[in-house]
Amino acid sequence: MTQKTSEDQTTEDQMPENQTTESQATENQTTGRGGLFVTFEGIDGSGKSTQCRMLAEALSARGREVVLTREPGGSEGAEEIRRLVLEGDPDRWSAETELLLFTAARRDHLERRILPALAADQVVVCDRFADSTRMYQGLSRGDLRGSVDQLHELMIGHEPDLTILIDMDPDKGLARAKGRQGHEERFEDFGADLQHQMRAGFLALATEFADRFRIIDGDRPIDLVAQDVLTVVLDALPATQSESPKT
Numbered sequence: 161m162t163q164k165t166s167e168d169q170t171t172e173d174q175m176p177e178n179q180t181t182e183s184q185a186t187e188n189q190t191t192g193r194g195g196l197f198v199t200f201e202g203i204d205g206s207g208k209s210t211q212c213r214m215l216a217e218a219l220s221a222r223g224r225e226v227v228l229t230r231e232p233g234g235s236e237g238a239e240e241i242r243r244l245v246l247e248g249d250p251d252r253w254s255a256e257t258e259l260l261l262f263t264a265a266r267r268d269h270l271e272r273r274i275l276p277a278l279a280a281d282q283v284v285v286c287d288r289f290a291d292s293t294r295m296y297q298g299l300s301r302g303d304l305r306g307s308v309d310q311l312h313e314l315m316i317g318h319e320p321d322l323t324i325l326i327d328m329d330p331d332k333g334l335a336r337a338k339g340r341q342g343h344e345e346r347f348e349d350f351g352a353d354l355q356h357q358m359r360a361g362f363l364a365l366a367t368e369f370a371d372r373f374r375i376i377d378g379d380r381p382i383d384l385v386a387q388d389v390l391t392v393v394l395d396a397l398p399a400t401q402s403e404s405p406k407t
């Protein structure tokens with residue numbers, strides 16, 4: 161299964177609200193001085209949503225303003241598009257139309273939520289981003305990687321500062337993800353073979369974008385994975401920003 165994230169119904173729906181105000185938005189700025197854009201990627205069941213929440217909590221406890229968000233979705237308009245792409249008949253959209261919808265959702269999310277937060281020096285922790293589209297729409301839904309890249313350049317033009325790939329055995333990931341229920345079922349279970357291909361694809365992306373990717377072994381106890389995630393993120397944050405205690 162791909163971006164079927166039915167567990168989100170009980171978890172990510174409880175994400176803290178974005179604390180960014182519209183007045184903090186800076187139109188032409190992509191990254192605030194102290195802001196950091198962190199994304200999580202990896203196969204289904206690898207622990208992305210779990211680690212996103214734990215990272216957001218750990219950074220908040222260190223006095224950082226954090227925006228915890230997800231894709232598809234993350235802004236009001238993009239959440240509406242999320243319903244269009246994740247619910248309903250698997251044949252509801254062609255691969256090309258689906259790519260346009262994901263791109264439209266991402267553009268709205270970027271404009272309304274991510275860029276304003278970065279301009280306000282906040283840390284944006286995002287559960288999936290463009291790398292998921294490179295993988296799923298670029299590979300599994302037809303060989304659309306060229307179109308994915310062109311659309312990204314034209315309409316998004318922004319990469320994360322840091323992408324954490326939670327890597328793990330696809331069969332174990334599938335076992336973890338099994339049993340989740342929800343109504344976001346448009347993406348069918350691709351089965352173990354495709355999950356193995358997806359893992360290899362994510363690892364290839366990590367090589368392609370080696371400057372921003374960090375690979376973390378997700379096949380360990382949750383707290384150990386979280387420790388490594390926090391270390392990598394603190395390394396990427398300006399020292400003065402990461403150490404300031406909450407007052």
Ligand SMILES: Nc1ncnc2c1ncn2[C@@H]1O[C@H](COP(=O)(O)OP(=O)(O)O)[C@@H](O)[C@H]1O
Nearest residue numbers: 167204205206207208209210336378380381382
């Ligand atoms: N390191 C881990 N060890 C064991 N179980 C985990 C671990 N990380 C997450 N889980 C569990 O596995 C399931 C899938 O995790 P989740 O964070 O939803 O993955 P993803 O968002 O990547 O699909 C959840 O039930 C979660 O509690």
Ligand SMILES: [Mg+2]
Nearest residue numbers: 165167208209
């Ligand atoms: Mg998830």
